[in-house]
Amino acid sequence: MSKKKTILRVDGFSKSYEEGKMAVDHLSFDVKEGEVFALIGRSGCGKTTTLKLLSGQMRPDGGSAYIFGERILGPHERLLAGHDKIALVEQDYNLFDYQTVADNIKYPIRRSSKKYQEYRLNELLRICQLEDYKDVRPKELSGGQKQRVAIARAIADEPPVLLLDEPFSHLDMALRSDLRRMVKNIAIEANISVVFVTHDTHDALSMSDRIGVMSAGQLIQIATPEEIYKKPLNRYAAHFFPHCNVLTSDQLKDLDVNVEKGHYMARPEWVKVVDAVEGAHEATLIHIDYFGNASYGEWKVSDKCHIWVHHDSFSTFQLGEKRSIILKDNVEWWKLDD
Numbered sequence: 001m002s003k004k005k006t007i008l009r010v011d012g013f014s015k016s017y018e019e020g021k022m023a024v025d026h027l028s029f030d031v032k033e034g035e036v037f038a039l040i041g042r043s044g045c046g047k048t049t050t051l052k053l054l055s056g057q058m059r060p061d062g063g064s065a066y067i068f069g070e071r072i073l074g075p076h077e078r079l080l081a082g083h084d085k086i087a088l089v090e091q092d093y094n095l096f097d098y099q100t101v102a103d104n105i106k107y108p109i110r111r112s113s114k115k116y117q118e119y120r121l122n123e124l125l126r127i128c129q130l131e132d133y134k135d136v137r138p139k140e141l142s143g144g145q146k147q148r149v150a151i152a153r154a155i156a157d158e159p160p161v162l163l164l165d166e167p168f169s170h171l172d173m174a175l176r177s178d179l180r181r182m183v184k185n186i187a188i189e190a191n192i193s194v195v196f197v198t199h200d201t202h203d204a205l206s207m208s209d210r211i212g213v214m215s216a217g218q219l220i221q222i223a224t225p226e227e228i229y230k231k232p233l234n235r236y237a238a239h240f241f242p243h244c245n246v247l248t249s250d251q252l253k254d255l256d257v258n259v260e261k262g263h264y265m266a267r268p269e270w271v272k273v274v275d276a277v278e279g280a281h282e283a284t285l286i287h288i289d290y291f292g293n294a295s296y297g298e299w300k301v302s303d304k305c306h307i308w309v310h311h312d313s314f315s316t317f318q319l320g321e322k323r324s325i326i327l328k329d330n331v332e333w334w335k336l337d338d
């Protein structure tokens with residue numbers, strides 16, 4: 001990925017809606033050609049504002065963004081807000097309700113030849129799996145179908161950059177997985193750089209080449225999905241993934257782990273349950289979150305030390321069962337920044 005060209009560069013974006021409260025605070029990052037970049041962070045941390053600034057729809061208070069080295073103009077500097085090389089799909093899709101799916105998709109290329117419009121339309125209907133809905137109006141479509149139309153329309157004119165705000169928020173798990181794949185394929189096949197905002201850590205992990213973790217308007221960590229998962233910077237970044245074990249050095253003493261003062265993390269699959277070990281603290285299974293393909297057990301080691309453990313789908317652990325908890329071989333508690 002590092003050898004690829006930088007397409008988009010954000011340099012010190014800042015924006016506040018109210019005095020003294022920064023929605024986006026000196027944000028800098030870049031996105032490479034064909035790269036899928038996810039922005040994750042708690043509600044209100046500034047993700048949507050970042051996309052609006054990037055798309056040229058909102059004026060930054062400070063900083064600039066560049067596409068192919070050219071500064072992206074704000075709405076105060078252009079007749080029409082936005083940039084023709086950047087497509088933004090917002091949470092409400094903004095489809096034309098009284099036009100068919102085909103007309104919606106062809107809108108950005110309406111000035112091209114009829115032959116090209118038909119060729120491109122058929123290609124987009126195929127890529128976005130919308131062949132059966134060509135003549136339907138958006139109000140007759142489900143949320144997932146509307147979302148696909150919005151994405152097809154956004155990429156009709158082959159923009160080098162696609163921005164997606166919570167692209168899969170209204171979809172069920174099966175559709176989500178199809179659409180993730182579709183967006184990833186679009187990035188690879190059409191070499192489009194995608195920046196998307198999500199609350200969903202599965203979307204971020206499975207789709208992106210890199211993830212930026214936002215907190216209070218700032219990017220606190222930018223790394224590959226694997227690095228964000230295994231080596232999060234701090235407790236905030238660690239807790240994006242559920243059933244995360246974050247313990248203090250003091251709590252870890254109850255697991256016979258002696259480390260320097262601070263907070264430490266272990267993912268639930270880094271830990272294993274073994275037959276009670278003599279001299280070790282006994283752990284009692286007090287809760288199970290069942291997911292079908294796996295479950296997560298909450299094991300109480302002491303009043304102040306509870307550990308989540310990933311159990312495979314063949315696990316037969318019962319509530320109240322007593323065992324010992326240890327880290328798997330070759331795994332260590334990961335030290336978090338304070």
Ligand SMILES: Nc1ncnc2c1ncn2[C@@H]1O[C@H](COP(=O)(O)OP(=O)(O)OP(=O)(O)O)[C@@H](O)[C@H]1O
Pocket residue numbers: 017018023041042043044045046047048049050
């Ligand atoms: N139009 C606005 N007027 C005033 N404050 C706003 C406006 N839009 C956003 N904000 C504030 O700016 C901050 C960042 O909002 P933003 O929508 O960018 O966050 P977000 O991370 O996308 O949130 P969510 O995940 O809930 O969509 C929040 O504190 C929000 O309340």
